[in-house]
Amino acid sequence: xxxxxxxxxETGKGWAIILMDNxxxxxxxxxxxxxxxxxxxxxxRLPLSYIAAAVILLALSLTTLDYYSVKTYAQVSSLxxxxxxxxxxxxSVQANNEAGQQILNMxxxxxxxxxxxxxxIYTHTLKDEQDNRLSVNxxxxxxxxxxxxxxxxxEKMLKKIDQGLKxxxxxxxxxxxxxxxDYDFHExxxxxxxxxxxxxxxxxxxxxxxxxxxxxxxxxxxxxxxEQLIIKIDKKHDIITKDKQLLPLESxxxxxxxxxxxxxxxxxxxxxxxxxxxxxxxxxxDVILKINN
Amino acid sequence: xxxxxxxSLSSMLDQVWKDYHNGDKEALDNIYEHLMPFCLRVSSKxxxxxxxxxxxxxxxxxxxIIETLEKYDPDKGSGLVFLGQTxxxxxxxxxxxxxxxxxxxxxxxxxxGSSLTGDVEECFFEEIxxxxxxxxxxxxxxxxxxxxxxxxxELVQVSPRQTRSRQNVNRIIDIIVADDELSSYLMExxxxxxxxxxxxxxVNRKLADRYRKYIITAVIIQLNDFPYLRSFxxxxxxxxxxxxxxxx
Numbered sequence: 001x002x003x004x005x006x007x008x009x010e011t012g013k014g015w016a017i018i019l020m021d022n023x024x025x026x027x028x029x030x031x032x033x034x035x036x037x038x039x040x041x042x043x044x045r046l047p048l049s050y051i052a053a054a055v056i057l058l059a060l061s062l063t064t065l066d067y068y069s070v071k072t073y074a075q076v077s078s079l080x081x082x083x084x085x086x087x088x089x090x091x092s093v094q095a096n097n098e099a100g101q102q103i104l105n106m107x108x109x110x111x112x113x114x115x116x117x118x119x120x121i122y123t124h125t126l127k128d129e130q131d132n133r134l135s136v137n138x139x140x141x142x143x144x145x146x147x148x149x150x151x152x153x154x155e156k157m158l159k160k161i162d163q164g165l166k167x168x169x170x171x172x173x174x175x176x177x178x179x180x181x182d183y184d185f186h187e188x189x190x191x192x193x194x195x196x197x198x199x200x201x202x203x204x205x206x207x208x209x210x211x212x213x214x215x216x217x218x219x220x221x222x223x224x225x226x227e228q229l230i231i232k233i234d235k236k237h238d239i240i241t242k243d244k245q246l247l248p249l250e251s252x253x254x255x256x257x258x259x260x261x262x263x264x265x266x267x268x269x270x271x272x273x274x275x276x277x278x279x280x281x282x283x284x285x286d287v288i289l290k291i292n293n
Numbered sequence: 294x295x296x297x298x299x300x301s302l303s304s305m306l307d308q309v310w311k312d313y314h315n316g317d318k319e320a321l322d323n324i325y326e327h328l329m330p331f332c333l334r335v336s337s338k339x340x341x342x343x344x345x346x347x348x349x350x351x352x353x354x355x356x357x358i359i360e361t362l363e364k365y366d367p368d369k370g371s372g373l374v375f376l377g378q379t380x381x382x383x384x385x386x387x388x389x390x391x392x393x394x395x396x397x398x399x400x401x402x403x404x405x406g407s408s409l410t411g412d413v414e415e416c417f418f419e420e421i422x423x424x425x426x427x428x429x430x431x432x433x434x435x436x437x438x439x440x441x442x443x444x445x446x447e448l449v450q451v452s453p454r455q456t457r458s459r460q461n462v463n464r465i466i467d468i469i470v471a472d473d474e475l476s477s478y479l480m481e482x483x484x485x486x487x488x489x490x491x492x493x494x495x496v497n498r499k500l501a502d503r504y505r506k507y508i509i510t511a512v513i514i515q516l517n518d519f520p521y522l523r524s525f526x527x528x529x530x531x532x533x534x535x536x537x538x539x540x541x
Contacts, residue, residue, distance in 0.1 A: 006525070007427055007431070007521070007522065007525060009431055009445045010445045010446075017445045017446065017448075017449055019522065019525050019526075020525070021525055022459065023452075023459065023463070023511070023525060023526045024452045024453070024454065024459070025445065025448040025449045025452045025507075026449060026452070027446070027449045033337070033341050033342055033343070035334065035337060035343070035424065035428070036427075036428045036431055036432075037423075037424040037425060037426070037427035037428025037429070037430070037431055038424045038427075038428075039420075039423075039424070039427075
């Protein structure tokens with residue numbers, strides 16, 4: 001872009017009006033010392049927005065470049081080799097054998113933290129081994145830095161790997177314990193295994209015999225469920241027995257409509273009473289008038 | 294090459310120098326008013342700030358004029374260049390002395406490409422004389438525009454930005470300048486001859502009205518003797534195609 005010339009036509013503090021060589025008058029901001037009649041040479045300046053955009057673009061590209069540059073490699077058993085960047089994120093994944101490739105096909109670890117990636121792979125390995133009724137071994141994990149100066153990073157990575165392994169171990173224990181203790185429990189259709197009690201009977205009788213519900217005392221979790229059920233029933237009982245009448249389960253759903261109807265009837269009867277009183281008063285007034293006459 | 298302004302001021306100075314050395318000690322009074330703007334401009338350029346008639350630097354410039362009349366040798370070059378150099382040297386000496394009493398750095402004087410330590414070339418003073426001539430033109434233009442209630446600030450607002458609209462406006466300017474009737478109407482009535490332009494030249498009334506102040510200014514610059522400013526507004530001076538001014 002060619003720098004344009006002009007003549008200074010008028011000046012002020014921090015500004016000047018220039019007659020440019022294309023005949024256009026322009027007001028410019030300037031801190032230079034300009035005097036009227038002086039020739040002005042337009043300085044070529046990149047717009048600030050261009051500079052800002054270039055800086056942002058450069059920063060982004062450098063960050064991206066740095067993000068994808070591998071600082072250390074983490075070897076997970078003989079399965080896979082994970083390339084880790086300076087922020088501890090997995091940026092490259094390479095399977096060492098067929099088993100590793102299979103796991104990596106099923107588990108997405110890219111861009112995860114090393115801790116999460118190790119946990120994912122290890123958990124998946126455990127599951128795989130359990131399915132195949134194999135013994136579960138702790139995987140051998142090592143960190144290899146491309147540069148010997150990166151010892152601190154390696155230590156950091158090893159710590160993260162340990163954390164990941166602990167998480168995976170926890171998950172494994174949880175899975176095992178669940179397998180032993182879990183039973184098919186559903187909130188909608190509770191199975192109390194207390195064969196003699198029918199919950200619908202309790203509702204219909206309107207009298208709750210808690211002793212009859214004392215079932216499965218040895219099973220703590222079942223006992224809790226029982227307690228919760230009692231609380232539930234008590235609440236419902238309170239609502240239903242407001243008008244001293246026990247309603248069947250179906251009617252409970254329409255309780256509000258029932259209640260409204262009940263209230264309305266009462267109000268009508270009250271209004272009728274008022275009318276009667278007025279009539280009595282009128283009669284008394286008539287008698288008094290007759291006597292006076 | 295000297296402009297008419299430069300030549301006259303330079304020849305006047307030479308004449309005064311002759312009179313001074315012939316014993317007329319008051320010959321300086323004849324040229325003082327003409328010389329002072331030049332002296333003040335040199336002082337301003339040297340200091341990098343505006344120097345008024347009441348500043349210390351202006352007094353130094355006055356003393357430099359007397360020094361020039363006493364020491365100048367016509368065989369060694371132009372009297373104005375010698376005067377300019379003397380003013381610069383004296384101001385720099387003054388600033389150096391002042392520096393001893395204050396912490397003001399001398400480097401602040403090195404603006405506009407001129408250095409305190411080295412001598413400036415002759416063109417530096419020639420440029421100053423050109424600047425002075427241009428500023429006189431601008432002052433004259435400003436006073437004429439005042440009659441039309443036009444200020445430079447307004448011209449910034451109404452300048453045609455697009456090349457195409459600028460070309461269309463230049464066509465209108467050329468029409469008015471070329472036609473004596475239209476130009477005399479403009480100068481007398483202080484308004485554009487819209488009706489005539491529209492009927493005779495098929496000028497777009499909306500365009501002419503929008504850039505009215507710009508057109509008037511450009512016509513005034515062309516009609517009056519403003520050689521420096523004319524070069525900035527004439528299309529041929531900028532190498533652009535001159536618009537046809539033939540009647541439609």
